[in-house]
Amino acid sequence: MTAPPGSKILLVDDDIDICRNLTDILTDLGYQVDAAYDGPSALDLVRKSSYDVALLDLKMPGMDGLELYREIKKERAGTVALIVTAYASAATTKEALMAGAWRVLSKPVNLPDVLRLVDQVLNQPLVLVVDDDRSLCANLWDLLRDRGYRVGLAYNSSEAVAQLRDAHYKVVLIDMKIPDGNGGEVFLRIREADPKVKTILITGYPLEMDDVVARVLAEGADAVCYKPFDVPKLLGALQTLAGPGGDAAKESASRNPA
């Protein structure tokens, strides 16, 4: 098993030895690894760059792993969290999963399992949602995450551009009406930041936006979805442009154990 180029992993554990060990193992496999020994310094790292996977110890002094994940999710919703704990109650596990962590693993960790999960995460296509409506973003995050996509969130076009610079997104969902500029301009900025990324336009105003939508489609946007969403249609468009979500990746992984 070798890491795809540029895959980045964040380790957070107050036990320095375990951070060093995992760094050795993951670096040996070709991953880029950063380690932090507490929540606040982990957040500093997260603000500076984007990580595919965050491996977080649950029980740490000060900010615990779950609080930390909630903060990471605000900064980088596309980072997938694996929470590690020595003694997980059913309630803790449920709370972690409700908060959006992907898996809760027990210590001592089984390395082949961790590596397989990291591999699975990297096979989950990255999708960026650009929308100023935070509730809609949260809903799309839950919906798409459940279908095995990694979901980044940007609430305006500048955030979107910054996110595209940091991570390899396959598809961007763009709300055509966001505060800092109309959808057409946002589309162009995104195109400029990443010419290869696929785009799906979202609009709640089919009539008044028709002209803009038609123009942007002509300029190369790949698909358009109208609010309220026809969910199967949105997922169909995503699957065509980004490939199947991680569920399919999981199945193929279990058929071909590493």
Add this chain to the structure above:
Amino acid sequence: MGASRLIERYHELKAYLIWSDQDVQHIVAAASVLEPHLSLLIDDFYAEIDRHPNASKVIAGGAAQIERLKGTLLRWLHELFGGIYDAAYIERRWRVGWRHVEIGLDPVYVNVALGRLRLGLCRCLQENWKGEPRRLDMTIQSLNKLLDLDLAIIQDAYRAENIAQLQRAERLATLGQVAGGVAHELRNPLNVVKTSVYYLLNARNPSSEKRAEHLRRIERQIESADNVITALANFAKMPLPKLSPVSVASVVHDVLEMNPPGTSIHVQTDLPDSLPQVLVDVDQIGIVFGNLVRNARDAMSQGGSLGLRGREVDGGVEVDVVDTGIGIPPEDLVRIMEPLYSTKARGLGLGLAIARAILERNQGSLRVISNVGRGSTFTVRLIASLNDGAGT
């Protein structure tokens, strides 16, 4: 329950009720009067139970079981009037009580059922008595004594079984707490060991330095796992204190030397020379103050001040360990001295439990008051040494 203790108890209760050979004679005489009516009394007894769902629910076996139970009750009555109240009799009585707890019968039903039986027996005696009325009264008195003795033994069995049930539940709860506490402290070192082993087995290009580093790490973590077991074992069998007179100020001084609270914490000691010496095991008391000082330090990760203030009290010395840290919420405050209860990310949760256990063995005590956001004060009370007034 030990059989000899039970017999002793029975004799003590007999003496309490002034039970004599005359009572035995009364009972044996009553037996011939009652014998023809016993089966009617027994039918009435079970008919009444049937009218009380909380009593009858413990009889799960239907009519067949009730027939068997009627046989048992008849034997019980025959024994009651048999006139032989020896060890075997007491033992059988105790078993009756124990059996009723086992099937889950609420003890109040044992009381009222015996009361009903008592009423039935007395009425039966009154209705069928052919002798002197004065002798009837004495016979009824003897019967009441005998039934009270039986009831006392049955209740004793109830109490013993209830205590045993509580202890079983407590043992299970403790086991759960131990499992949780030990899991945390052992799985962290195991996690490091396991990942180091994985690295040594799987890394593609490990340098010899890297290999040595991982082996040393494994060794260190095995040590730390071993320390967890040692701490638990020491707690379980704490040695008896070797008491000697010492000055609190010198103990505290050594503790602060061994556990420096750090530069962000201002330490203030107020332990006047006029304090009497205390009688303690100096090593053990060092552990107590060490644990309190380290806890205070952990409660003030952002800095603060630590006060150690002593004062003379009646027959002893009290030392307040005062911090200005995060404080302890009331729901934790009631539990912090329980073994393996911890609110910290690291640690077994034995510090305060050990401190309290040590102080109990040194005839001292530990108490705490705390305000969330303001800090905590732990007060250690020690006994003064008698052979000396003022300190060194």
